[in-house]
Amino acid sequence: MADPTKPRASFAPWDRRELPGSFSVEETARRVGNYKWAETKLFEVLGGWIATVPELDIKLRLGTHCYKHAWHAELWHKRLPELREMNPARLTVPANDALVRFVDAMTEPEDASLTIEKLVGVYRVYIPHFISAYTYHLNNTSEITDMPTIRSLKFILQDEFEDWRDGEMLIQSLLETPDHVDRAAAHQAKLEKLMLEAGGIAGHGSIGINTQAPQGALS
Amino acid sequence: MALTVTPDTYNFVAFDTAYTARIAERMATQLGLDDIDILLAINENSSLTRIDVTVTDALITIAPHSGALEDTRRPRQQSELNTTITIARGMLRARDRLRGGFADAPADAELTLPQAAAWDTYIMGRIAHMDIVLNKQAWVYNFRNRHGFSDAVDAVFEKLWNCESTTWAELSSLSANTVSVTA
Amino acid sequence: MKKFMPVEELARDERFNQITQADRMADGRNALIGEAEKSRKSNRLTPARPDASEAARALMHGIFVGEIQALEGAGRTCWDFTTGEEAPFELKLDMARQAWDEARHVEISLKLSDWMGSEIGQYAENTVLFQAACSNDPVLRLAGVNRALEGLAIDVFTTMKEFGEIAGDPYLEFCEDWMLADEVTHVKMGSDWLRKITENDPERRKKALEFQGIVDKMFSYGGSRSDSEESSFAIARRFRELAGFTEDENDHIADLGMQALNERKAQLREKQAAVTN
Secondary structure: OOOOOOOOOOOOOOOOOOOOOOOOHHHHHHHHHHHHHHHHHHHHHHHHHHOOOOOHHHHHHHHHHHHHHHHHHHHHHHHHHHOOOOOHHHHOOOOOHHHHHHHHHHOOOOOOOOHHHHHHHHHHHHHHHHHHHHHHHHHHOOOOOOHHHHHHHHHHHHHHHHHHHHHHHHHHHHOOOHHHHHHHHHHHHHHHHHHHHHOOOOOOOOOOOOOOOOOOOOO | OOEEEEOOOOOOOEOOHHHHHHHHHHHHHHOOOOOOEEEEEOEOOOOOOOEEEEEOOOEEEEEEEHHHOEOOOOOOEEOHHHHHHHHHHHHHHHHHHHHOOOOOOOOHHHOOHHHHHHHHHHHHHHHHOOOOOOOHHHHHHHHHHHHOOOHHHHHHHHHHHOOOOOOHHHHHHHHHHHHHHHO | OOOOOOHHHOOOOOOOOEEOHHHHHOOOOOOOOOHHHHHOOOOOOOOOOOOHHHHHHHHHHHHHHHHHHHHHHHHHHHHHOOEOOOEOHHHHHHHHHHHHHHHHHHHHHHHHHHHHOOOOOOOOEEOHHHHHHOOOOHHHHHHHHHHHHHHHHHHHHHHHHHHHHHHOOHHHHHHHHHHHHHHHHHHHHHHHHHHHHOOOOHHHHHHHHHHHHHHHHHOOOOOOEOOOOOOOEOOOHHHHHHOOOOHHHHHHHHHHHHHHHHHHHHHHHHHHHHHHO
C-alpha cells in the first residue's frame, strides 16, 4: 500500500513541460483573434460553395468541413474572454489588409466549372497556412500558463490535417489533364503570392520569422 | 392476331401510341403471344405505376397506369425502358395465367401482397434474363417488404428470380412458407 | 462569389433533372379524385399500399434531393449574411452545424437509396425547397428553412420510420430515427433564433411567421401532408412539439395542409373536366 504521507515531486519525472513561452497574454489574444477571423472566413465560404459545386462527394465534404472550421472559430471565440478580451468582436480582425485581399481572391471562384480553383485555394494554400501558424503557436507557447490554448490547438490541428488530406485527395481526383494541373498550379501561385504579402494567418511572424516581402517584390 | 393500343392521343402525358405499339408487338413475338389478341389500354388519368391484367381465352387486356410507362426523371414523358418492362410484365403475367401453370391463381385484385411480390419476382427475374436492364435490388427490396428482412428470405428471392418455370401452387406455397418462417 | 444564389444556379451533375413546383402542379393526373379516390381507402405511405416499395423509393429520392437543398440552404446562410451585422455569429455556427448534419443526411439517403434499389437522379428533383425557403432576410430564412422545411422533414421522417417499423426493415427504421433526432434539433434552433432575434420587433416576427405559413402550405405539396387519410403523410405532432411547435401551430399547419389538399382536388377536377369537355 502506498504511503499517503510520503512527499512526491510536484512534476513527475516524465513531465518535461517548461514554464517560459514566447507569447504574452496580449500577443496570444491578438493571434487568437486573427485565427477566429480567418476560421470564420473559411467556414463561411465553404458553406457558400456547397451550392456551387456539382460534384456530389465534394458538396458533402464541404458541408462537413464547413462545420469543423465553424467549431474552430467558436473555440477561439470562447478563448478570447479568457485572455482578458471581454468584447471578442474587437479582436476578431484580419491580421492585415493583405490577408483580406487574399481571402477576397480565394473566395472569388463561383462558377460550377471552377471546383479545382475553389479546392486549391482552401486545401493547397489556406489550410497549410493554418497548419503552420498553429504548429508554430503550439511549439512556442508556455506549456503551463497557456495550456487551454494548447488543448484547442491540438484538437484543431487534428482537424486541419484530416481536412487537408481530404482536400488534397479531392484535388488529385479532379486533375485529369495537364491543363488541369496548370490551372491548379497557376491559381495556387496567384494566391500564395497574396499570402506572402500577408505573412500568414496571423500576419508576419505567423511562423516566427519575418516573412515580409521586399518592397516591389510582388509587382 | 391483333394488338391494339389505346388511347390514340393523350391529354395529360406525352406518350406515343405507335411507338408503344411497336414495343408491344416486338415483345409479344418474343414471348410467343403473337397468336392471341392483345389490348393495351393505358390509363393516362392516373400517375400510379399499377398494371391491371385480365385474361380470357381470346383476349389479353393489359391496363397499365401511366406512371408505369413514364420516365421518372422527366415527368409525363414516356420511357422506352419502362414501357418495355411494363409490357413484358403484363404479358408474362398473362402468359403464366394462360399457359404457364397459373390458371388457378386468384384474380390480380385477390392476390395477397406477399403472393403478388413472389409472382413479380418470378416475372422480373425472367425479364432480367432477357437482358433488359433493370435494378434487381429494387425487387429484392419489394420481396423483403412482403416477406421479411433476413438471409433466409433473400435465399427464397434468389430461387424465384432464377426460376425458369414454376406453377401457382409451388409459388404460393413458397411465399406462404417464407412469410410464416419470418413471422 | 455573389451573395444570394438563384435556385436555377444550384450546381448538379448530369444525372439530375430539376423541375419546379409549377411543373409538378401542371400535372393533371392524380391519385386523389374520381376512380382513384374510390379504389383506395387511404393514400398514407404505409407498407399496406400495393405500390409501397415503389412509393417508398420515390419518397426516399425526394428526401435525398431535399437534404441536398437543405445542405445548400444552411451553407448559404453561412455565406449570404454578414457576421454580426446581418446575422449573429452564433446563428452562423448553428447553420454550419446544420450543414454538417444535412451532409450526413445526404449520405444516409444515398445508402438507403441503394438499399431500396434506386439510383441517383432516377426521379426528377423538385427545387421548391431551396426556392421557397431561402429568403434574403435571415429571419425569414430561419422561418422558411428551419421551421417550415425542417418541420416537413419531421413529418416525412416520422412516416418513413413507421414504414420501416411496420415492414420490419431494420436499416430504414434505424436511419430515420437518427435523422429525426437531428431535424428536431434544427427546428428547435430555428424556433429559438426566431424568438431571440425578433424579441423586440413584433412586426418582423409577424412577417416571419406569415412567410413560414406560405412556405408550409407550399410544402404540403398539393395536399401530400395533412391529417386526412387522403394525404401521403401526416403531421407528426409529438415530434413537432419536442421541436418547439405549439399545439396551435401544429393545428394551423394541419389546416394549411387540408386547404392545399382541397385546392389541389378542385384544380384536378377542373383539369380533368376541361379534357372531358
